[in-house]
Amino acid sequence: MKTRTTTQQVHILQYLRQKHSHPCAEAIHKEVVKQLPTITLATVYRNLNKLVEQEDIISFKVGNTYHYDGKVGDHIHGICENTGKIVDIEQPELVQYVRKKIHHHGFTPKNIRIIVTGTCKRGETQ
Ligand SMILES: [Zn+2]
Known part of the structure; x- marks a missing residue:
């Protein structure tokens, strides 16, 4: 089910759609904080989970780290x-x-x- 997309989610999504390196949450936070200086790592995690739930992005685990991908096709x-x-x-x-x-x-x-x-x-x- 689609829910309201927040400004934070839009920034994260834009970053992931243009970046094809499959960054982890920490790397995404480092980038997004440049535009949204008050965003915390916890908020980035929460928004990433939401975006995965909405199927706007995908995630997969490598070792102990989740990586995120804005490319959702197989x-x-x-x-x-x-x-x-x-x-x-x-x-x-x-x-x-x-x-x-x-x-x-x-x-x-x-x-x-x-x-x-x-x-x-x-x-x-x-
Ligand atoms: Zn990929």
């Missing part, structure tokens, strides 16, 4: 085990395949979140 995440870098991998045909296969198990998929761990180009040399 896509695959690649996470470098050496640098911690998170990249978007666009493989729509693979996501479609998974969706179809899952359906054959009598399960209706809603969101497909695939995380691939490995090493990025920079991480390979570390």
Whole structure:
């Protein structure tokens, strides 16, 4: 159910829609506080939870940290085990395949979140 979007949520959403690095709440707070000097980290967390609930953004956990993504369509995440870098991998045909296969198990998929761990180009040399 859509609820009222606050100014704080608009700022967070704008930031996440333009930033594709999948930042954590602390990193988002560091940016948003530049425009909204009184916003606390707790408020950022509360608004992030709300935005996830409203399906305006997605979140996923890496280790003990939640990362946030303004891109809500099905896509695959690649996470470098050496640098911690998170990249978007666009493989729509693979996501479609998974969706179809899952359906054959009598399960209706809603969101497909695939995380691939490995090493990025920079991480390979570390
Ligand atoms: Zn992503």
